[in-house]
Amino acid sequence: MILGQVFYSMMNNVKIPLTHPRSVSxxxxxxxxxxFRIGAVAYEGLIAHGRGESFDYLLGEKTTKYALDAIxxxxxxxxxxxxxxxxxxxxxxxxxxxxxxxxxxTFGIPLEVNLFYRTDKREKAISKMLKKSGAEKVLxxxxxxxxxxxxxxxxxxxxxxxxxxxxxxxxxPLEDGDRTESLVKLKKKVITVDLNPxxxxxxxxxxxxxxxxxxxxxxxxxxxxDFQKRKKSFLDNYLKKFDNKKNLDGSINLIRGNFx
Amino acid sequence: MILGQVFYSMMNNVKIPLTHPRSVSxxxxxxxxxxFRIGAVAYEGLIAHGRGESFDYLLGEKTTKYALDAIxxxxxxxxxxxxxxxxxxxxxxxxxxxxxxxxxxTFGIPLEVNLFYRTDKREKAISKMLKKSGAEKVLxxxxxxxxxxxxxxxxxxxxxxxxxxxxxxxxxPLEDGDRTESLVKLKKKVITVDLNPxxxxxxxxxxxxxxxxxxxxxxxxxxxxDFQKRKKSFLDNYLKKFDNKKNLDGSINLIRGNFx
Numbered sequence: 001m002i003l004g005q006v007f008y009s010m011m012n013n014v015k016i017p018l019t020h021p022r023s024v025s026x027x028x029x030x031x032x033x034x035x036f037r038i039g040a041v042a043y044e045g046l047i048a049h050g051r052g053e054s055f056d057y058l059l060g061e062k063t064t065k066y067a068l069d070a071i072x073x074x075x076x077x078x079x080x081x082x083x084x085x086x087x088x089x090x091x092x093x094x095x096x097x098x099x100x101x102x103x104x105x106t107f108g109i110p111l112e113v114n115l116f117y118r119t120d121k122r123e124k125a126i127s128k129m130l131k132k133s134g135a136e137k138v139l140x141x142x143x144x145x146x147x148x149x150x151x152x153x154x155x156x157x158x159x160x161x162x163x164x165x166x167x168x169x170x171x172x173p174l175e176d177g178d179r180t181e182s183l184v185k186l187k188k189k190v191i192t193v194d195l196n197p198x199x200x201x202x203x204x205x206x207x208x209x210x211x212x213x214x215x216x217x218x219x220x221x222x223x224x225x226d227f228q229k230r231k232k233s234f235l236d237n238y239l240k241k242f243d244n245k246k247n248l249d250g251s252i253n254l255i256r257g258n259f260x
Numbered sequence: 261m262i263l264g265q266v267f268y269s270m271m272n273n274v275k276i277p278l279t280h281p282r283s284v285s286x287x288x289x290x291x292x293x294x295x296f297r298i299g300a301v302a303y304e305g306l307i308a309h310g311r312g313e314s315f316d317y318l319l320g321e322k323t324t325k326y327a328l329d330a331i332x333x334x335x336x337x338x339x340x341x342x343x344x345x346x347x348x349x350x351x352x353x354x355x356x357x358x359x360x361x362x363x364x365x366t367f368g369i370p371l372e373v374n375l376f377y378r379t380d381k382r383e384k385a386i387s388k389m390l391k392k393s394g395a396e397k398v399l400x401x402x403x404x405x406x407x408x409x410x411x412x413x414x415x416x417x418x419x420x421x422x423x424x425x426x427x428x429x430x431x432x433p434l435e436d437g438d439r440t441e442s443l444v445k446l447k448k449k450v451i452t453v454d455l456n457p458x459x460x461x462x463x464x465x466x467x468x469x470x471x472x473x474x475x476x477x478x479x480x481x482x483x484x485x486d487f488q489k490r491k492k493s494f495l496d497n498y499l500k501k502f503d504n505k506k507n508l509d510g511s512i513n514l515i516r517g518n519f520x
Contacts, residue, residue, distance in 0.1 A: 033303045043293045043306065050310020054456070196314070198519070252520060259458070259516045 025053065025061070028095065028214055035094025039125040042117045045091045048174070055195035056212050058255045063219065066250040067211035073242035074171070074191045074207050075223040076235040081169035081189070084109045085139075089116070091174050092213060093126045099217035101133040107224050109171075112139035112163035116176060139163035149186070164188075172205075173213050180204045197251040207244055210251040285313065285321070288355065288474055295354025299385040302377045305351045308434070315455035316472050318515045323479065326510040327471035333502035334431070334451045334467050335483040336495040338369060341429035341449070345399075347374045351434050352473065353386045359477035361393040367484050369431075372399035372423035376436060399423035409446070424448075432465075433473050440464045457511040468504055470511040 032049050035041035063071075078084045086104065088111050093100070104111050113126050127138045139160040140146065147165055148157045159165045170183055173193035177200025183190045184204055192205040193213045202208040209216055227235065292309050295301035323331075338344050346364065348371050353360070364371050373386050387398045399420035400406065407425055408417045419425045430443055433453035437460025443450045444464055452465040453473045462468040469476055487495065 029304075029307060032307075036303070043296070044289075046303065046306040047289060047292075047310035047313065050307035050312070051314045052310070053307065054311045054314035256516055256519050259519065260512060 025056075028212075029053075032091065032094050035090055035129070038129070039121050040129055041090040041094050042122065044117060045089075045094075049091060052174075052195040052212070055197075055255070058258055059195065059210070059251070060254075060258060061212070063211050063215050064251060064254060066247050066254070067209055067216070068219070069242065070207055070209040070244070070247055071211070071216060071219050072223055072227070073239055073244075074209060075220060075227045076238045076242075077169055077189055077191060077207060078107070078109060078171065078224065079227055080232070080235050080239070081167075083167045084169040084171070085163045085167040086111050087114045087164060087170060087172040087175070088112065088126060088130065088138075089114065089174060090122060090126055093129045095214055096217040097129045097133040099221060101130060101135045103217065103221050103224065104135065106221070107228070110137065110139050110163055111135060112160050114140050114159065114164060116179070118158070149182075173216075175201050177201050177204060197248050197255070202248060205244070207242070208248055210248065285316075288472075289313075292351065292354050295350055295389070298389070299381050300389055301350040301354050302382065304377060305349075305354075309351060312434075312455040312472070315457075315515070318518055319455065319470070319511070320514075320518060321472070323471050323475050324511060324514060326507050326514070327469055327476070328479070329502065330467055330469040330504070330507055331471070331476060331479050332483055332487070333499055333504075334469060335480060335487045336498045336502075337429050337449055337451060337467060338367065338431065338484065339487055340492070340495050340499070341427075343427045344369045344429040344431070345423045345427040346371050347424060347430060347432040347435070348372065348386060348390065348398075349375055349434060350382060350386055353389045355474055356477040357389045357393040359481060361390060361395045363477065363481050363484065364395065366481070367488070370397065370399050370423055371395060372420050374400050374419065374424060376439070378418070409442075433476075435461050437461050437464060457508045457515065462508060466504060467502070468508055470508065 029049070032041055032046065036046055086100065086109055088100065100111060103109060111130060113123050115122060123141055127141055130138050139162055140158070145162060146158045146160050149159050149165065150157065164170060167188060169189045169191065171191045172180065172183065175192055175194070180190055180192060180201045181204050184206070190205045191207040191209070192201050193209045193211065193216050194202045195210060195212060196202060197208070197210045202210060289309070292301055292306060296306055346360065346369055348360065360371060363369060371390060373383050375382060383401055387401055390398050399422055400418070405422060406418045406420050409419050409425065410417065424430060427448060429449045429451065431451045432440065432443065435452055435454070440450055440452060440461045441464050444466070450465045451467040451469070452461050453469045453471065453476050454462045455470060455472060456462060457468070457470045462470060
């Protein structure tokens with residue numbers, strides 16, 4: 001919670017000045033811990049966040065030119081989609097619920113809760129966070145509107161008929177490799193946000209944004225806003241020129257260079 | 261909990277076969293989550309564990325020749341010490357309480373609980389874990405035997421007169437940079453275990469073991485056992501030849517090579 005020049009760390013019951021060199025990273029962490037407390041984030045989610053922090057540190061904790069290029073390509077892909085969808089897990093909701101809902105409402109892209117470690121309690125907690133941020137509809141919760149996709153790993157099989165099931169473009173931030181591979185096999189265009197350019201998720205997706213989701217979401221909102229005025233041919237061309245493999249290699253080389 | 265060919269994941273209420281490709285890493289994680297549940301591990305500890313996992317993955321999840329060299333140097337340093345001490349935090353206790361206590365009892369090196377996020381509850385939970393593993397005495401708990409070291413960061417000031425205060429050699433696994441720097445300034449020989457060779461902790465310590473503590477502790481026990489039969493001149497020579505900076509560069513280059 002930000003109070004003037006400090007934020008209050010519920011995690012450690014201390015006030016942290018906003019001038020603290022790790023203030024941004026610590027503040028992001030607090031959001032996640034708050035998500036854990038209300039049942040939206042799994043233990044696994046806290047540990048996964050730590051893995052992300054390492055790679056963010058190796059990337060210099062900023063949006064690189066490679067990430068910006070991938071965000072632009074993602075905006076094109078989402079604007080060209082007939083049925084785009086955003087898959088939301090606990091970490092994603094905890095870290096950027098407001099930006100997600102803003103994106104969803106502004107550009108008409110539905111949100112679907114889809115969890116690896118699925119429990120009713122966690123699903124409800126995530127849906128509550130999204131609704132608190134202003135979401136009117138959250139897919140993936142009503143068993144009657146859901147079906148089973150055997151191609152997806154067991155916990156993930158349940159998908160919404162109006163959401164992932166019929167989607168042609170799926171934005172699945174902070175995902176695992178199995179999931180991403182399955183969605184690719186189902187011939188969907190997969191966009192991911194992942195801080196590890198070597199991960200199976202990053203290596204398998206069609207568009208891999210190697211950046212912190214906290215920085216990605218406001219940028220994606222802005223770029224979608226700018227690009228929606230462009231012609232279809234501009235979006236098509238941008239996508240045609242975008243080379244995910246080359247883009248990933250750019251991030252890998254950048255990290256390798258920082259590692260010394 | 262290991263049950264025949266599976267272990268039971270309390271974190272996710274599922275059984276995980278020991279043949280699972282990530283079985284070892286998942287099992288280590290379970291230990292940490294169990295430590296969190298009983299109040300020994302902080303939120304921060306779960307996230308820090310994730311950061312470690314990233315670097316372990318980049319190291320190939322095995323003890324490298326550089327780590328082995330550093331473990332040997334650490335054994336020499338501990339055997340040559342007049343007053344060695346091991347500083348224990350929540351993650352360390354959760355991950356290798358049994359091996360810590362074995363080392364402490366076999367080689368007469370006391371254990372001191374010293375926490376960054378200190379609470380009485382956490383201190384007690386850690387002490388309980390160590391005692392469950394067979395520890396007879398745990399330093400750092402009795403305020404009467406403790407004093408304040410202003411050179412240490414605020415939460416860490418309280419140290420045991422019989423422990424860190426009078427120690428000449430301090431093994432501080434999984435530590436933060438401020439702490440390590442302060443101990444170095446106090447002219448203590450500092451040995452650390454850290455998976456990130458670029459961290460301030462690793463860069464500041466006299467002997468930095470770049471490896472997973474779960475692999476380090478049994479090896480350190482074994483090497484101490486072997487080396488205690490050696491002459492003082494052997495230990496002195498080993499330490500004289502050990503170059504921490506060069507050793508760290510070895511780990512850094514190895515990770516850089518794996519990053520592609």
